[in-house]
Amino acid sequence: MPHALHRRRAPGGPPDVRTLDALTITKVSVGPMDNNAYLLRCTETGSLLLVDAANEAPRLLSLLDGTPLSTVVTTHRHMDHWVALEAVVAETGARSVAHEADAGELPVTSDTVHDGDIITVGDCPLEVIHLVGHTPGSIALLYDDPTGIHHLFTGDSLFPGGVGNTRGDKANFASLIGDVERKLFDRLPDDTWFYPGHGKDSTLGAERASLPEWHARGW
Template identity: 30%
Template sequence: MFLIQHPSPLSSLAYLFGCTGKRAAIVVDVHAGDEEAFLAMAREKDVEIRYVIDTHIHADHVSGGRRLAQLAGAHYALHESNAGAVPWDFMALRDGQVLEAGNVSVQVLHTPGHTDDSISLLVTDRSRCDEPWFLVTGHTLFVGAVGRPDLKGREREMAEKMYDSLFGTLLSLPDHLEILPGAQAGSVCGGGISGKPVSTLAFEKRYNKGLIRDRAAFVEAILETALALPQPEAMREIIAANIAAEIPA
């Protein structure tokens, strides 16, 4: 398999990965304006982009996902909870669903907390083994921090959901997993994010200051961190563009 981590503006991290042998690839969390770059990377790898996924409806940047999917003839996929909330069709992903791109398979994990529709992607290269190799964590688990739960209101309820997604879902996965987050230091979607763009689950379990095992202490700490962060610039306009009937330019 191959994997490209693509740093985008606003400290975001997007991904292109897949199987060169069977010429199939998946894109995650592409920014508007980066679509042509992803098409060029796919051409250079000689793969077809099968799926373009957003790990959630973003509040900090305009997504290039719908446009890239249209240009590439790929499925545009989001968590199923967006059905009825957006005025366009998409491939609705459910918890546990598996997508395939050649020898690479991706299991969808619903990990609400940053937003209700947040997903993480558990990726396996079946040409190596049947165990997953890495986890694309969107804005749920960062290197050194966890996602903020307050952007769309109901922050205490969302903080509780984040606890369950982290401790109930992600931290029960194998320690050897590499963590590939949706943003690095400088993003306003979490506080205290490292500038190092990759980690392992074992290292984060030991040293991520946001992963506080006591539930009540976790909720208080994540709310205190989140409320000290600025809101993403032009957040309402960005969300409106990401769900508008018209694909963002």
């Protein structure tokens, strides 16, 4: 089983890298809110996709190493996940992608996606999973490695220890935990590795037994 990519280093620390057969995942924490940004590289084509241009545009651009960036996907509308988006898009010409319900809050014009849509990075497909509650247009991206396990980029909808913040709104919490349980835990196996918008990554199996506790506590 692969090791956790990020062991909660302070923002500004060196990136962590996981190499799969067809995809390389580079994870970097940017400040000041310990946001994770993920650069995905298709092995076959060299194509690049960035998940959340959260902050520190020069640092994110340095990860490209001169390779063109094709796409930036923003997992949700909260500003700490797109501070660097305008600068990265302006520098690279990459297209911006977000869910229709959140795209209007971003600082650049974005192509919109919906639940079940596929975003590609080279030869590697990423399935859009819409998870309503943290924001109306929060999404996760699922990569089903044909030679390995599932890899899931969850933004702020799922963390080790619970779902994302719904600020005490009972309806939003019910929506989010319902979507997370039905669309992620009920569908995907325990060895699915997930990468959140802040802090450490984990597996669904490590979190599954805690679902009743999350329901009971209401956050």
